[in-house]
Amino acid sequence: MLSLLLNFLLGQTTPATLPPEEVLQPQEMRALPGQLDTVPTFNSNSPELVLKEGILLSTFPPDGKRVPTAHLNFPFRGRFDIFAHHITKAEPPENLRRRSPSETSLYLGIILHNPGSEAVKVNIWQAASYLSQPDAPFIQLPSLSQNLLGKVFAGPGDRVMSDVLRGQRQEIFPAQIEIPPGQSRMLLNLPIPVQGLTPPLNGRSTLMRLQSNGTVYAASLAMFARVNPDGSERSPTLEEWQNLLDNGDLAGPRDKAPTPLEQTGKPIIYGRVAGVASGSLWRALLVDNPQVRYLTIPQPSQVFSYALSTLHGRTLGTGQIQSAPMLVRYPDTAYRAHGNYGIQYNLKLPLYNNTQSPQTVSVSIQTPLKEDQLGKLGLRFLSTPARQVFFRGTVRVRYKDDQGQPKTEFVHLVQRRGQPGEPLVLLKMKPGDRSLVEVDFLYPPDATPPQVLTVSTQAEPR
Structure with missing residues (x-):
């Protein structure tokens, strides 16, 4: 229903053009460490x-x-x-x-x-x-805007x-x-x-x-x-x-009842949420394995991604469902808090350049095409992102710049279906360098999950 308002206000019409081509981006998908509180x-x-x-x-x-x-x-x-x-x-x-x-x-x-x-x-x-x-x-709004003062929304x-x-x-x-x-x-x-x-x-x-x-x-x-x-x-x-x-009785009209979780047929009706969900914050330390305190950057030209706000039927090959479980709910409403609206993600990436060369590393949020099991080794994007906005919200990024000075930036993102996204931060890392990047955001209403947090290393010049 809200899409009616969006289309009216933005003057969007359905273009009579060929659909954009799919682009397969080879990248390793990882489940997100940590859990909801x-x-x-x-x-x-x-x-x-x-x-x-x-x-x-x-x-x-x-x-x-x-x-x-x-x-x-x-x-x-x-x-x-x-x-x-x-x-x-x-x-x-x-x-x-x-x-x-x-x-x-x-x-x-x-x-x-x-x-x-x-x-x-x-x-x-x-x-x-x-x-x-x-x-x-x-x-x-542009796909990426600086939003230090909170005036971009x-x-x-x-x-x-x-x-x-x-x-x-x-x-x-x-x-x-x-x-x-x-x-x-x-x-x-x-x-x-x-x-x-x-x-x-x-x-x-x-x-x-x-x-x-x-x-x-x-x-x-x-x-x-x-x-x-x-x-x-x-x-x-x-x-x-x-x-x-x-x-009084329940307000109306009632939304569509959700598809039971055990049913795997298409299409899935997720339903809207009315109840008490378990969880307000997902805190995660992204490291190579639980025995170490660092995250080795990808090799040049390589990419890996962590799933964000996954839900059943849309796990991007990770098998991980991040939707908050419901403690109590009405029978005709969602079985989980799909989308985790209002839930904060606090993600720490202690990046480590274990190579013998300087590397340029980017951290970004992306909105790939939705999949449960990945058909090929990588995520699918569109050559021209679709018109539907799937994510609009502000992300806080904290890191140290090239001079070692602590930086806090607020970046507003607008991402459409199939949009690869732009770097939230671009780091130049010397051989053996370690650099902590912290990414925080509250998953916004009117967004459509899932997204991914992606770390990539630029190809070395020939």
């Missing part, structure tokens, strides 16, 4: 398109609720994340003002409840929430991940909220407006990293704006949100 992530992404108000995701106990099956009974305590990504539209557009006045803006509410007998404090370490329009419109998910990667907390969020015993508080109560937009379609992406000193339950909810006596809109109150939580 066990920090639970509240992941609210189904239904993506919300037209009917209701419960998006509730981890509250079902006791006393009118629709018990809408509540997954999962308590949070300590570190946890909240991710939400939803869109809405006026349907049909010409009937926007014919809907009841209260239905011109859909509000997204995220509520926390303290079931205990003592107050609970929840620290908000990092947090951001943006709309597609006007906060972060989908605009055309296309889409709300892209902007949110960039903020959180930098450790920021948007000014709309307090540093801490306190929830009295037996009470609830709103973490978020913000609109997704469509009135006056062309097309009348909008989305909101949100990510919060939280720490609680007691047990809390969480829910994300969708409710149309309430109406003041003068006819103007207002945001729902805590009491109105609580009533929806207690008496």
Whole structure:
């Protein structure tokens, strides 16, 4: 559905040209070392398109609720994340003002409840929430841009991940909220407006990293704006949100149900996520083997790659599925957190030049054509990348330059299907040199996995 907005805003049309040729790039594929941590992530992404108000995701106990099956009974305590990504539209557009006045803006509410007998404090370490329009419109950007100040983005998910990667907390969020015993508080109560937009379609992406000193339950909810006596809109109150939580059913329309994991037929429907996933961070030290602390660079003209954000049926020959497992979920939503939206990858590459010659080494992110088992020894790209954008987001790269000075760069990438990508960093390494490169990014919403992290050594001049 979001592709409708992208195509409209970017003026994309399907060109009447021959499809681009496939290019086989010989490169060794490796599974990514490390693993996800066990920090639970509240992941609210189904239904993506919300037209009917209701419960998006509730981890509250079902006791006393009118629709018990809408509540997954999962308590949070300590570190946890909240991710939400939803869109809405006026349907049909010409009937926007014919809907009841209260239905011109859909509000997204995220509520926390303290079931205990003592107050609970929840620290908000990092947090951001943006709309597609006007906060972060989908605009055309170069495939690689320097993004030191965080001003380069296309889409709300892209902007949110960039903020959180930098450790920021948007000014709309307090540093801490306190929830009295037996009470609830709103973490978020913000609109997704469509009135006056062309097309009348909008989305909101949100990510919060939280720490609680007691047990809390969480829910994300969708409710149309309430109406003041003068006819103007207002945001729902805590009491109105609580009533929806207690008496409402799941929001709609429901997304397509996923294909069971054991079914291997084509095509696979992965589904969208609504539940609690296990994992917030994948930390990896990329080395030759567990007994050493270095990563030997490829021989000149050689390439090796590590899989990123792989999922079942798309492991690029590694057999590795990185999708976060679901701790609880609704039966009609994804079996895993496919794409790992909002999950951070922290990758350390202690590069080692074991040759007798100076070498130029590049580290890049690439978006090859999707495969599970590689038909040939290498990855397939397109001579001209397809028009579909499969990755747009900011990557932080830390390394030491040729003078040995530490450098931190933020690089914004836009990669289309089949795009080989450009170097994030280019290092000139003397014989015997060691150089640590650290790559960090949060996998952004609206991206399509998998990607690869590639290390290559340039051919020596003849």
